[in-house]
Amino acid sequence: MMMNDVVKKISDLSDFLADFSRLLSSDCIRNLARTRTSDFTRNRNMNFFKMILYFIFRCRKTTNEELGNFYSSICQPDMRISKQALFKAAGKLNPNVLTFAIREFASRFYRSSLPVKLFDRYHVIAEDGSYNEIPYAAINIFDFHFPESKKVRSPGDVNVVHSQASGLYDVMNGFFLNYTLKRADYSEIPLAFKHLYESREYFRDSPVIYLADRYYGSAEIISFLEHMGYFYVIRGKKNFYKKEIASMRSDDEWISVNVDKTWRKRFRFSPESMEEREATPLMRIRVVKRKVTYIDSRGEEKCETTLLFTNLPEEEASSDLVAYLYTLRWNIESSYKNCKEILELERFFSADGDMARCSILGKIIFHNICGIISSQMNAFLDEMGKESVRIGKKENRHAYKINLSQLQKTLRDNGLLGAVFSRKRKRIEEIIMSTFLIIHKIKVPIRPNRHFKRWGRVLTTPPGYRFRIDGRNHPKVKRFKGCLMTTAP
Incomplete structure (x- = not known):
């Protein structure tokens, strides 16, 4: 250059x-x-x-x-x-006003003379949710509410106040297009629809690839993405479209899912999704299977099959490229980590x-x-x-x-x-x-591989201080066969 x-x-x-x-x-x-x-x-x-x-x-x-x-x-x-x-x-x-400023930041960036980084010819965006901790105060418990569980039945049981957050992220250019805060018991799915509706002003007729984790592979979201003309790569849950996936004869195949009237009645967030499925009840999804090897909590090696849902045609993206595109979703996870740990997103100066x-x-x-x-x-x-x-x-x-x-x-x-x-x-x-x-x-x-194995290592003595010499956090440890083994966070 x-x-x-x-x-x-x-x-x-x-x-x-x-x-x-x-x-x-x-x-x-x-x-x-x-x-x-x-x-x-x-x-x-x-x-x-x-x-x-x-x-x-x-x-x-x-x-x-x-x-x-x-x-x-x-x-x-x-x-x-x-x-x-x-x-x-x-x-x-x-x-x-700050929510508006975040959206306006994205809108002005795409209209500016700055070069916009693309993947090939595609804008690549990722959706993910997170919890943001809020200062503990009685009024905040009622304001942000709380998800009920076995241990939390009433406001008196709440020890930590959270807000449900969700962001739409441009993984190639490194910024949030939208970021929304709601009460803790609010679902991530309607937030995803809100962000997708608002994203239309950014991209117009440009090709887009939407990345998301397992909770976003519902028929309603996929139908809405088809309506918008977006491509997608979404990690699939094992209980999604089980019958159709079980009939697959290879690790990269298109399945057809009949979204009947009973199924369509469960669509709650997008009338466009309903119209899309009423016009074409047969929904076609390309399913890519990938085998992933990992170490479980007992220290034993396991092999698991990961499902990736996409509508990218084979001539545009091979199965390896689909898997690689999904790894780009990790950029939004890294941004959440940066905001929480480096920028100290959850450090406040008032309980308001x-x-x-x-x-x-x-x-x-x-x-x-x-x-x-x-x-x-x-x-x-x-x-x-x-x-x-x-x-x-x-x-x-x-x-x-x-x-x-x-x-x-x-x-x-x-x-x-x-x-x-x-x-x-x-x-x-x-x-x-x-x-x-x-x-x-x-x-x-x-580097292609990590130069330091952070977990799955056996320690002779537990770390006596929080940070290593290079400033990184020590990974968590657990007892394993009489020893201490580092574990993923």
């Missing part, structure tokens, strides 16, 4: 982030940011724009430390407010439920900003790797990717918050350029 291409890419990134910053300070956002009509009507020190940026860039351990860092970053240390004033301003912010929502959604926006910068830098590293192979450099035998946690820290340390606050494209460009210049210090090699 020539230097001119790098400068052009940085310029496009700067234009995009400056445009997004102007959106966050616009009158449209001001109106959406209000919880009450009287909120943010005066031009106070901590206005709605500063409050949004505070939630996006929050990264310190204490509120006092955070306030000092925030006002220093925007070059207004003399205007620092008290904690009480912060809580009063934060209570005015409507969490829906709306402030907790704002804290979570703000961290998602920061993850998105770093995600697109990381994606562009990874493309640069890929080009560098190809050029080094052409000129025969032995030291670049491995592919390299950006270390996302180090990138996030570098952008903070270089003053990205102040640049976004100023809404000056030139200042943003300088920060991204300085980050590009240290790209070799925040890259890691991508």
